[in-house]
Amino acid sequence: MVDAHKLDCEAAESDCRFVVQSEDEGEAVELAKSHMRDVHERELSDDELREEYLQVV
Template identity: 80%
Template structure:
């Protein structure tokens, strides 16, 4: 079984219940970055997402 990469937006924005999970780290980061930009108006870099928000489950 492959590891999944998960981002729970509630960790970054307490009022948001968005969750993305994918076996493809690049896809998870792309979806999370797009969500943060479109919904929260924040530009978040890939490294910040990996270090601060992305979990391997």
């Protein structure tokens, strides 16, 4: 079974229901970065996303 990389934005921002999940970690990170920047006006590095928000499911 292949691992998937997931960002559940509700864990970071309680009023947001955005979820991204991908088997490609790079894709999940880029989509999560774009969402955090465009919707929440937060600039996060790849490492910050991986350490604080991205889950392996």
